Every structure is written in structure tokens, then in C-alpha cells.
Amino acid sequence: MEMREAASTLSALAHEGRLSIFRLLVRAGPGGVRAGEIAAELAAPASTLSANLTVLSHAGLIEGRREGRAIRYAARYGRMSALLAFLLDDCCNGRPDVCAPLMGIATRAACCADDPAEHDIAAL
């Protein structure tokens, strides 16, 4: 990911309403959530929600597919991953000495692969 793209992806997330939507979808997993359920959960008017879903979608952070009359939106993890990689890039490649504070995060991410018992939810 390069600068221009990263900035626009960040600006999609730089909004309390959209960040809430995105987190909800990340938490929900690959199965996604219907637009209506998101609206109910976040108590947002339909038109406002729709506008925000469009922004996130256009940024590549989520995607929606029709399911009957509903549309089910899901987070695109690869995109978030690319964004985080961009943000970590300079720190880890250019200045290895200054990214020690990020170790805690790395450890946290690393924990994910260590507990197979939790993985049964993945099927959803």
C-alpha cells in the first residue's frame, strides 16, 4: 500500500460512526452482519448508516453481498492487515530500535494461533 491509498483508507476509519461499524464487523467475523442489524445495534438512521457503509466499502475495508432483500456486510481483514503493515513499515524496517513498544501488540497477535480450542467459531 502506498501513501495516497493509506491516507484515504485511514480517513474511512477516522470517524466514530464508521469505526464503530468496522469494529462491529471485525468482531462479528467473516460471516458478516446485515445492514439492518448494524443499524439496530448502533442505533443509526438507515440513510446515515448506508452512507457510512459506502465509504467503508469504497475504501476496501468491508464488502457487502445481497442475501434476499437484505445486504450482509463483512470486514475485509486483508485490507486492515495491509494498512497495519503500512503503518509498521518505517518503524520496523527503517528504525528497528524504536519499535520495542510495539512488542506487546505483536505478542497479542501471536497469541491467536496458540489456542486451537477457540477456533470452532471460525466456521460461522
Added chain:
Amino acid sequence: MEMREAASTLSALAHEGRLSIFRLLVRAGPGGVRAGEIAAELAAPASTLSANLTVLSHAGLIEGRREGRAIRYAARYGRMSALLAFLLDDCCNGRPDVCAPLMGIATRAACCADDPAEHDIAAL
């Protein structure tokens, strides 16, 4: 870090000019860079640059200290770390199964602590 704070920190970075500044400072390391040098490097008018430095500063992502007539700005790594932790939070705690794509990044961050030879600069 909670939602409101994360959104406003993200919006500080969600701007091509400010993202360039921040990356420059991250790359530069804890020693920081003078405002004038940043302006020269990025070919930005002084007043525009100053406004952007203020935004980043107010978001806690950088800090400046006076050094004679110049002001030297440096990245605040802890803040970036907190932001990344927030973004990783749901994925790793709520849905451990979906953060596999982030492993590459974690590995990259983990590499930083493995070469003690580089760490002498950290004291600065």
C-alpha cells in the same frame, strides 16, 4: 484507548501531508527533526506545515521542543503503539480465528527485539 480518542487520532493521520510528516519523523527516530528541515524535505509552505504539525501534536502523535530558534519535532511511538493496539484489539481478543492474516505483521514487529546491536540508539 477508547473509540472517540482512536477516531480523532486516526483523523490526524488521515491526510496525505500529515501522514508524510509522521512517517518522516518515525523514520528519523527519537532524535526528531527541525520544523524547517521537514518543510524543506516535503516542500511544504511554512504555514501549512505548521498547521499540520499542530494537528499531529494535538493528537499526541508527535511532540516538539524548542531548540534555540528552531523547534524539533519527534514521533511519540507510544501513541502509535496504542492506536495499533486498539485496531488489533477486537480481532485478537474477540475473534482469534480471523487474525491469522496479521501474523506476518506481528512477526515483523517481533524481529525488532532480536538484534540488540541496534538498541544503542534508543537511549537518545
Added chain:
DNA sequence: TCGATACTTCCGATATAGTCGAAATATGGA
């Protein structure tokens, strides 16, 4: 005290983003 240097603040113009009700569109079922 005076001038040069290094930034910041002020200002006004322009542009872009955000909000939400109402109307439009797409889908499914009777």
C-alpha cells in the same frame, strides 16, 4: 537595541464531509 532567523497565528476563501427525512429501487411472498 537592532536585525536576521525560525516558526506560528491570523485571516478569508474554497472545498469537502456529515446528517437525515423523503422518495426511489430491489426483492420476496401471497
Added chain:
DNA sequence: TCCATATTTCGACTATATCGGAAGTATCGA
């Protein structure tokens, strides 16, 4: 075909962001 449901698009208003020149402020050296 006709209605109900689920979501989007439209429209119009408000608010906030951005930009850069000019003027202001702080610091240093002579």
C-alpha cells in the same frame, strides 16, 4: 400483480477542513 420489507439514492442544509500569504512572536548574535 400488489404489498411489505430492506436498503440505497437524492437533496439541501450545516459544519468542519484545508490552504497559503501576510503579519506577529520568540530567539540568538553583534
